[in-house]
Amino acid sequence: xxxxxxxxxxxxxxxxxxxxxxxxxxxxxxxxxxxxxxxxxxxxxxxxxxxxxxxxxxxxxxxxxxxxxxxxxxxxxxxxxxxxxxxxxxxxxxxxxxxxxxxxxxxxxxxxxxxxxxxxxxxxxxxxxxxxxxxxxxxxxxxxxxxxxxxxxxxxxxxxxxxxxxxxxxxxxxxxxxxxxxxxxxxxxxxxxxxxxxx
Amino acid sequence: xxxxxxxxxxxxxxxxxxxxxxxxxxxxxxxxxxxxxxxxxxxxxxxxxxxxxxxxxxxxxxxxxxxxxxxxxxxxxxxxxxxxxxxxxxxxxxxxxxxxxxxxxxxxxxxxxxxxxxxxxxxxxxxxxxxxxxxxxxxxxxxxxxxxxxxxxxxxxxxxxxxxxxxxxxxxxxxxxxxxxxxxxxxxxxxxxxxxxxxxxxxxxxxxxxxxxxxxxxxxxxxxxxxxxxxxxxxxxxxxxxxxxxxxxxxxxxxxxxxxxxxxxxxxxxxxxxxxxxxxxxxxxxxxxxxxxxxxxxxxxxxxxxxxxxxxxxxxxxxxxxxxxxxxxxxxxxxxxxxxxxxxxxxxxxxxxxxxxxxxxxxxxxxxxxxxxxxxxxxxxxxxxxxxxxxxx
Numbered sequence: 001x002x003x004x005x006x007x008x009x010x011x012x013x014x015x016x017x018x019x020x021x022x023x024x025x026x027x028x029x030x031x032x033x034x035x036x037x038x039x040x041x042x043x044x045x046x047x048x049x050x051x052x053x054x055x056x057x058x059x060x061x062x063x064x065x066x067x068x069x070x071x072x073x074x075x076x077x078x079x080x081x082x083x084x085x086x087x088x089x090x091x092x093x094x095x096x097x098x099x100x101x102x103x104x105x106x107x108x109x110x111x112x113x114x115x116x117x118x119x120x121x122x123x124x125x126x127x128x129x130x131x132x133x134x135x136x137x138x139x140x141x142x143x144x145x146x147x148x149x150x151x152x153x154x155x156x157x158x159x160x161x162x163x164x165x166x167x168x169x170x171x172x173x174x175x176x177x178x179x180x181x182x183x184x185x186x187x188x189x190x191x192x193x194x195x196x197x198x199x
Numbered sequence: 200x201x202x203x204x205x206x207x208x209x210x211x212x213x214x215x216x217x218x219x220x221x222x223x224x225x226x227x228x229x230x231x232x233x234x235x236x237x238x239x240x241x242x243x244x245x246x247x248x249x250x251x252x253x254x255x256x257x258x259x260x261x262x263x264x265x266x267x268x269x270x271x272x273x274x275x276x277x278x279x280x281x282x283x284x285x286x287x288x289x290x291x292x293x294x295x296x297x298x299x300x301x302x303x304x305x306x307x308x309x310x311x312x313x314x315x316x317x318x319x320x321x322x323x324x325x326x327x328x329x330x331x332x333x334x335x336x337x338x339x340x341x342x343x344x345x346x347x348x349x350x351x352x353x354x355x356x357x358x359x360x361x362x363x364x365x366x367x368x369x370x371x372x373x374x375x376x377x378x379x380x381x382x383x384x385x386x387x388x389x390x391x392x393x394x395x396x397x398x399x400x401x402x403x404x405x406x407x408x409x410x411x412x413x414x415x416x417x418x419x420x421x422x423x424x425x426x427x428x429x430x431x432x433x434x435x436x437x438x439x440x441x442x443x444x445x446x447x448x449x450x451x452x453x454x455x456x457x458x459x460x461x462x463x464x465x466x467x468x469x470x471x472x473x474x475x476x477x478x479x480x481x482x483x484x485x486x487x488x489x490x491x492x493x494x495x496x497x498x499x500x501x502x503x504x505x506x507x508x509x510x511x512x513x514x515x516x517x518x519x520x521x522x523x524x525x526x527x528x529x530x531x532x533x534x535x536x537x538x539x540x541x542x543x544x545x546x547x548x549x550x551x552x553x554x555x556x557x558x559x560x561x562x563x564x565x566x567x568x569x570x571x572x573x574x575x576x577x578x579x580x581x582x583x584x585x586x587x588x589x590x591x592x
Contacts, residue, residue, distance in 0.1 A: 029268060036264045041254055054255070062263055069271045137248045155213065156245045157252070162215050177215075181206045184241070195240055 017081035025072050036065060039082060042158060043089050049153040050093035050146070060096060064089045079167055086154060086168040094146040133194055140190035144183055151176055152183040202234055203227065212238050 017035060024032030043064050048057035067088050068075075075084055144152060154160045154168055165176045188195055203211070203224055210216050211224045228234050 024268070025271070032268045032271075033264060036267070037260070040260045040264070044255065044260075045252060048252070058259070058263065062267060065267050066270060069267075133244065134247050134251055137244055138251070141248065157249050159249075162213070177206070177210070180213075181209060184209055185205065187244075188241075191244075195244070 015077055015081065018075070018077055021069070021072055021075070021081070025069055039085055042082070043085055045157060046086060046089050046153055047093055049157050050090060050149060051096055052142070056096055060089060060092045063092050067092070083164060083168040086158070087170060090150045090169060094150070097146050133191070136191050136194055137187065140187040143190065144186060148179050148183040148186070151179040155180055202231060208234055208238055209241065212241060
């Protein structure tokens, strides 16, 4: 009974993810597997959307789960687990972006330019307008600053609510709204005439 | 009603407007083509972008799941094996000196002092240090014994204390799992029987934790003049040992300077090549990099016949093109099992280091080729900057 009360106080009873996390930390392979499979693809998606390559996304995904396990004792159970793992993931992705060395950046920029060139060539080749637009959108998203991109990715790709984004990124709701708005405006500016006129 | 601003329309699209405002905007959008078109175009744009994502195949996630769990589990148990890890470094240092043919006691002493290692005189001293939970190791071999069937017992007259070599680390040293191209696969699956023969029993390793001691072992050299591999470590107190949970692996991690990361190399054999030939001692020797492709199997075949190796890596010697790219720090991880046996990629690396086959070693990590100058790895041993990976936070 006492244990039950304590669990309710800490919120663990309502948070099966934390129970899984704790079991996993203690070596429960099944618990870890269940938790990992529940979030693996979401974490990878966020990481991939935030960074420049699959390899980086895999590294970020791996690090995110390892850090979640390591930092379990610091996890505030009043928050939902997925917002916490998103926070770790986005922070890792932002740090990754900062750490990219110059050579890699050059490579990325070259690849990026090549991709842009490909888009142009694709236009010439009369590929579907939708694909052209998609390529342009991806390019525009990549150009966002990490802070704007994180909000955009969590909203559009993960379809989180504003409050969930705020919790995930540990920022105010107003900040979420302003960043999301700026991200969308910037993307539309990048797309320019491809979107048609609207003032 | 005038057209709402862009932000309001986007909040409408996101379903984030309050009830009253939602009603107003809804009524407006129904009547206003311009706002409706904007919302539709934005919705289409974002939906297309979201749906364009291609999720990787499930087996990649399964491999990662396995690796993460193992890593987390390993971290929770590493501390009892710091002494073992330190002992192994001490032994490796000794092996290095033997194979360099300059294992004078003075040299051992000099290096050991520089790395904070002292060496014990003989196994009787283990009893003395055990109570102090001090790591003890034996080192100081005679190089001339490596070319015959001689046994190497390793009494010297110094005492091992290894804490110093385990402390240096940085926050940068986390995360990478550098092995042989199957990085997310279970390490145990990659350990080949016979891999790490050059380490097995190389001198005596004594180490002590609260509950266990490992010591003993001796080196005998191979029959054809190759590096010997006979002998093995034994546990001093088998009864205590049986009660002790032995971790599957002991991991060291270090950072070497002047490495290289080449991204997205589909076929390493087209990029870095080397042919290896067996020399008269039965050891392979590195030859100059050529433009031709030399499959890993060739190097394998050239190894001493009594050893079985399966490597996904290869040696190569310096080339100008490679040198130009060697500017990055590379994370190196050496993996040993509880008996002190290295896994296949670790054995490969150590073989090359100790036998002086070549200047650089390369690994494939996912689609990335890691090029590591052996001298830098060597320096890790000498400097004592190779640390148990589990200490890295």
